[in-house]
Amino acid sequence: MPSKRTLDTFLDDLASSSPAPGGGSVAALSGALGAALISMVCNLTIGKKKYADVDGDMKKIIGQSEDLRRQFTTLVDKDTLAFSKVMEAYSLPKDTEPQKALRGAAVREATKEATLVPLEVMKHCIDALALAQEVASRGNVNSISDAGVSALMLHTACEGAALNVRINLNSLDDPEFVGWKTDEVASLLSTSRMMLDEIQAIVEEKMKND
């Protein structure tokens, strides 16, 4: 479980010659960091007299952001595992025709699974960006830069996960699955980009008035 390791150990494992954890796990971690920053802004808003009117909303948001944080953290590990399974499938014997067929099917299945993990990261990013927009709009203005960094981390998580979906799709010989997932990635990415732009406009406005 990378999430139980120290930051230094995780960074060491990342930098090492082992291909997992890699960019996919980093994308999920970027999502977890973005979600944690949403919770932080909620925590710095809840109980403040000046923000009494949004107290209930912030309590609701923090329930959702903490749930998303847990899911992103789980996906850090799931991505590493999914990648290891692809590697395992590639290392199966391919000396005979039946072995080749078995190996081909195992690689295909593992690769499909490896596209689904970053796709899940992308979907969670959209949910989390909606919460980041709420806390940027109505959370404690003293934490506006934290809301801004949250949105940046979530959009980067989405873009990074998209690269990981696409590199896995590249090696799949299943046009229907590939076509469907390619469209899904494009749609999620453009939603994420639009949401980041909206949040950045809010952040800019609040930074000016600070």
Place this chain on the structure above:
Amino acid sequence: MPSKRTLDTFLDDLASSSPAPGGGSVAALSGALGAALISMVCNLTIGKKKYADVDGDMKKIIGQSEDLRRQFTTLVDKDTLAFSKVMEAYSLPKDTEPQKALRGAAVREATKEATLVPLEVMKHCIDALALAQEVASRGNVNSISDAGVSALMLHTACEGAALNVRINLNSLDDPEFVGWKTDEVASLLSTSRMMLDEIQAIVEEKMKND
């Protein structure tokens, strides 16, 4: 030292009602993750027959990326500390005129220091993006998505750090310092954006040919 904590503990501290660590530390961590991914691509390139002609270059790059990773990791902690010092200065007594003057000077000094930490993060991002461009261009093509995620994390680190410089500058009453640093932030940000665009073009090209 946050870097000695587990990922979960760091995320818990981040999500908590304590204002530090916050977005500034996350920006520095994003830089460390980007630098670690550069090292990973180098490690997956060094010693490979197909990449024998870039072996020496990759060994040189990994020396620099590991050095940058260490600096980013140190900056995670430095940002938390700098922010705590600003909070400390604000909590100084302000009952008498001499106390007010003392407190004002302490706040000013701590705030200036708190702008310099994310500015350092931004400068390191530019250096790291230059390395990310090298590994995207000439590193192991199987790791092209990792090079892409690296560039995303580094640019987001730069943008996140910029928000933290700017929010600190907002509260400073020193037009010369503010003007100078505002220009520096704008220039670093546009360089970072340009470098990300260039790297993303390389990544797209390589993903197509994969």
